[in-house]
Amino acid sequence: MSDPAARPLTPPAKVAVIGLGNMGRPMAACLAKAGYDVRGYDSAPAMRERFAQETGRTAADSLEAAVDGAKAVVTILPNGKVVAAVVAAMTPHLSPGAIIVEMSSSEPMATRRLGEAMAEKGFGFVDAPVSGGVRRAIDGSLAIMAGGDAATLDIVEPLLKAMGRAIFRTGALGSGHAVKALNNYVSGAGLVAALEAVSVGKAFGLDPDMLVDVLNASTGKNNSTEVKLKQFVLSEAYNSGFFIGLMAKDIRTAQHLAEELGVATPLGGRCADLWDEAARTLGDLADHTEINRFLTQDTA
Structure with a gap:
C-alpha cells in the first residue's frame, strides 16, 4: 500500500x-x-x-x-x-x-x-x-x-x-468495477427496452421520431432515448464507438457479481443472455447500438 x-x-x-x-x-x-x-x-x-x-x-x-x-x-x-x-x-x-x-x-x-x-x-x-x-x-x-x-x-x-x-x-x-458493471447493466437493459418500444410503435404505425420525443418528455426517458436512438439507431449510423462485445461483457460481469453475492436478479440473467447472444451473432466488434439489428432480425 x-x-x-x-x-x-x-x-x-x-x-x-x-x-x-x-x-x-x-x-x-x-x-x-x-x-x-x-x-x-x-x-x-x-x-x-x-x-x-x-x-x-x-x-x-x-x-x-x-x-x-x-x-x-x-x-x-x-x-x-x-x-x-x-x-x-x-x-x-x-x-x-x-x-x-x-x-x-x-x-x-x-x-x-x-x-x-x-x-x-x-x-x-x-x-x-x-x-x-x-x-x-x-x-x-x-x-x-x-x-x-x-x-x-x-x-x-x-x-x-x-x-x-x-x-x-x-x-x-473493487467497488469501482462493481459500480461500472451495474451501470452498464442498467444502460443495456434500458437500450433494449427502448428499442423494443420503437419496434412495437412502428408496427402500430407510429412515427419513431415522434415516439422518441415523447419518451424524452415523459417517464420513459433514459440515456438511450436521449443520446442513442435518433443519433445511432434511427439514423442507421450505428457508430457510437462502444463495441457490443464490451457491453455484453460488462452486463455479464454484473450478473456474475449478483450470483457471487447470492442476490436474485431474474431480469439481469435474461438481459445478460440476450446481450451475449447478440454479440455472438453480430460479432464482438459490432457497435453496441447494432443490437437493434439483432432484435429486429436484420442481421444480414
Whole structure:
C-alpha cells in the first residue's frame, strides 16, 4: 500500500499507460496535455503507431520500458484476465511504491484479490473504470468510479481529474468495477427496452421520431432515448464507438457479481443472455447500438 504521507501525483510525474485502444489513446493524450510524462504501451504495433501520431509522443517498445520509473501505471485493457497477466509481467519492473490505476472493466472480486496481492508486495492499487465513451475520453470529461484505499486515491486524484470531469469515490477496492458493471447493466437493459418500444410503435404505425420525443418528455426517458436512438439507431449510423462485445461483457460481469453475492436478479440473467447472444451473432466488434439489428432480425 502507498505511503499515506505521500503527496498527490501531479505533473510532470511519469505515468505509464498500458493499453492504447479507442479509450486508452485519448485518455493518455489527456494526461500528456495536463503535463504528465506519459509513456504509452500496447502489445499491438499499430496501436503504438497511432498513439505516436495522435499525441506526438513515441510509444514504449516494451512493457518493461513503459513502466520503468513510473510513479503510476494506468491499465486500460480488454478484461480482467488480460489485466492480471499484464500486472504479473510488469511487477518485477515496477518502481518501489508505484500505484496501479486499473481503469479497465474487470470482475470486482478478481480486482479485489489482485489489488490485495499487489499491496502485500508494497504497491498501491485502485480500480477506476470509466463511463462516457470515446467522445468524453477525448475531451477529458469521463465519469470515473474509483475504489480503493482513501490515502492512495488522494495521491492519484489529480491524475484522474486530468481524464474525467466527475470522480466518484465508490468505496473499498473493487467497488469501482462493481459500480461500472451495474451501470452498464442498467444502460443495456434500458437500450433494449427502448428499442423494443420503437419496434412495437412502428408496427402500430407510429412515427419513431415522434415516439422518441415523447419518451424524452415523459417517464420513459433514459440515456438511450436521449443520446442513442435518433443519433445511432434511427439514423442507421450505428457508430457510437462502444463495441457490443464490451457491453455484453460488462452486463455479464454484473450478473456474475449478483450470483457471487447470492442476490436474485431474474431480469439481469435474461438481459445478460440476450446481450451475449447478440454479440455472438453480430460479432464482438459490432457497435453496441447494432443490437437493434439483432432484435429486429436484420442481421444480414
